[in-house]
Amino acid sequence: MKIARTPLAILAAGAALAFLPLLGLPAFYDSLLYLALHWIVLATSWNILSGYSGYFSFGHGAFFGAGIYTSANLMARYDWPFLWTLPAAAAVAALLGVALGAVVFRVKGVRGEVFALLTLAITFVIGTVVTNTPLDGGNGVSLAGVAVPKLGPTPSATFYLLALAAAVATLLIAWGIQASKFGAGLFAIHDDEDAAEVMGVPTYRYKLVALAISCALAGVAGGIHALFLSYVTAGDVFTIAVPLTVVLMSVLGGTRHWAGPAVGAVAITALLYSFTAADHAVAGKAAIGAILIAAILFMPEGILARVARLWRGKAAPAVAAAPAPPPAAAAPARPAPCRVAGQPHDEVLLRVRGLAKSFKGVHALAGVDLEVRRGEILGLLGPNGSGKSTFINVVSGHFAPTRGAIWFEGRSLNGLPAHRVAGSGIARTYQIPRPFAHLNVLQNVAIATLFGGAVRDPAAARRQAMQWLEFTGLEDKRDAHPDDLNLHQRKFLELARALASRPRLVLLDEVLCGLTPSEIDDAVALIRRIRDQGASIVFVEHVMRAVMALTDRIVVFNHGEMLAEGAAHDVMQRPEVMTAYLGRALHA
Amino acid sequence: MPSLSLLSQSILSGVFVGALYGLMGLGLGLSWGLLRLINLAHFAFAFLAAYLCFQLAAMGMDPLLTLPILVPLFFVLGAALHWVMARFAISPFNSLLLTFGLTGIAESLIQSIWTADFRKLESRYAQLKFKVGELYVPVPELITLVLACALCFALWAVLRYTDLGRAMRAAAQDAPVAAAFGVNEKALGLLLAGTCAGLASVAGVCVALSFTLAPSQMYAWIGVVFAAVMLGGLGSALGPLVAGVLIGVSEAVTMAVTAPSWAPIVSFTLLILILLLRPGKST
């Protein structure tokens, strides 16, 4: 099995640094390095949940504190040997995190600043409880009598080595997560949790696991730190200081990379040290605040990202804004398997009976009967407000129908939420594309392959995603970010993502809106290729040229009901349809 | 169980401290609700004002007379901060982080000028108190209550009944359409930000009147005031006052019945419950 370079590099660095105590430096340096490593563990562990998934927690102090107090109490009251308290500290912190997360993550609206405040409040509550119970009792816990195990030449060396081991482990875990399917899911949650959920990412489970890992690592750091301090008080631990510092370190270094928080931790520790050494501790705090402000204003992505971008800019010659090759010209690679299309459409794929949807008394859909046959392209037309988009939203599971039934491939879809419908073989695009903003084009499609196409291995997912990009003509743009794409390309990206889960039915919601005539031609050709691949297509559209060219059959909606059905050219000339669009005036 | 008079005295002091929570929360809540900015620097402004008031009082000035100096000063500071944040188009979450940084700087500034020692403002108000029946009413706390109620009601009236208030509420809900009717969102934002900072400075003076000052004290207020704001409703002028008093009274009763160190649990638990039960209403 091929082992990646990065973990080897981390282990090698760790091994090399392990020999440092043998140099016989004064204890002061061991302690300083210990602190730097200690913060690496805290910041990196925080980042695993908060940086990767975007759930900025201000409660890291609570879990760190839980670790400290578990260790301290086990050592002081029950005479546990120090090293055995570490796994206990990790376990307690992780359990606490999972218990909280199980409740908090269930509540839909708790995100962003609400989550941050919630975790901060939890810290203070736990701190108060600890202070007022025998866990601390207001007097703190003294560990003066506890023996420090002899792992290194001196006690401070021992702590250094323990922190080093913890730091190496944490960095390896952080790297491992980033490179895995789990990490890809977390990054997707960061950009657009709802879209990620529809795509099949198990958001609740992933967030809980990330929280558990984050807390466990913080707990270990706490356990080690308890003995390092040898005297712990609740007032010092359950405060805003720890969360603020880890947020600062991670934001400074870069929250999207496993090494970002470590970079920030080293930088800030060095900075604080230089201030303290020069006897300006107070100014040090001000400097920290100033750095945070500067980072938010000027370098919101962190040092690492900025450096990486500079590096890439130098290494590769600037990719000139070459005109995107006309997608129609390229012979698209066909991701296997492909079905031969072209037979008469007679098998019913989607059946809808009596579908109705009302919003507060307004009947958006008033009893629709519809069938979509395998291999056909069906157009949904109608004036504004006629119910077309509502129909798509109900079929895809975003709205629950008020009445009626939906069957897909013989199975009932009634009551299924959006992500289950997506998992059944139906994919949809949105009128306004919602790509994951921080991921590049390839990663965007890879997420869909990983979670919608149920591929396990990120590398395989990327290969398949590449094939879909070639299919839609976006292969040149694979490293670009969605913001760099024009509207046309963004819509094609949407299509690639929708196709990556290999749906049997594709619902397109006004996908041609806003495109130039030549872009529309490209899109029409692509849609035809999608049907030739074996998918059936239902699309809502206003661009009549495309409707005429593409559809086998159209359905016209009006006031929430089906007005007419049949071949496009034929239907659009029927009097009732012309009246619906143009009114009586035409016949005056 | 404490005696009735002790309990009543506790409740009264809870009302007083709760009014201060409300006054502190007034600017924070208006800023969050109407400007979509979570301004932790609000606490920095309040404490800077508190220390400045202490300093001016130590030089002989009557603490209440510092208000005409401090309020305009902080109005300008608040407007300037808002201008910077608007210029960089800071998101609500980043505004939380950024103002957190400012709070750290302010704390260092305070500590470098006034050291970490406890400071107590000595004024002629400090010793005054009334006796109403069995209850003692200390004058500094009474001043705080009066100021809090007056300012909260004044702002409520402005928001509810004046064109300016309507314009602010409209701009908060749908700024482009408000602009289509002539509402200059940028100018209003500066005005509101300055007002919130001015309110913070008044709260700071009240803190100086009644409490002992220390740089780290700033953080002790953050949790409680946020609880008052979220409980009372973002963008509301009277909500935080009512919520603050509720919190203050529950804390005081908890302290009287159990022990002072249990007090923080009340406000933070309330905050947690509010955040869990009505997250949608909070943002």
Added chain:
Amino acid sequence: MLEVHALEVAYGAARALWGVSLSVHAGELLCVVGPNGAGKTTLINTLAGMLRARGGRIDFEGRDITRLAPHRFCEAGIALVPEGRRLFTGMSVLENLELGSYLPGPKARRRETLAQVLELFPALRQKLASPAGELSGGQQQMVAIARALMARPRLLLLDEPSLGLSPLIVHDLFAAIRRINASGVSVLLVEQNVAMAMEVSQRAYVLEEGRMVAEGTPQALLAQPEIARAYLGV
């Protein structure tokens, strides 16, 4: 009164209007029709100052207003009835109307204008204290129009007033629009409902995929194939 030359508007990379020109003469009732996605809302929002044009020119009463700040368009004499009403739902109907007359000029004549507006829409008299969000679609549309009238504009912009409303209400609404025009206010109406729009207007433009493709009186336009092609594709 209003002259638009070669207007170019885009959302980021996506172009919405390509060299659109039109003119509104004082006292006219003019409509712009076109299928969905044609750019009608983009056009109206640019004329109201909510969007900034990338190219071209807008002259209002002889003054170039293309680069004016968004909140100054109302001062110039242009008021907007946005698509989907966009009332301030947190405020009462009366407060919405008062907001309409926020600027000093209209504010001075607020009472007078309010009386006029309530005469035009008597159904709103009972609803003044109700929260705007609780009204029915038709009532909300009345409030939106009334709010714009409170600004005492010389040009009223209406964005798809018939959207989501039943035919009967639409009929009453357009009767009110005709009355407004008769009182001297120029009206520019953007609509997807061709029938109603053509019935009230004196002149019309057809917008398709971001470009003006036809212009003329309603009768003349309906005789041409452009409209049928734009809407029906045949």
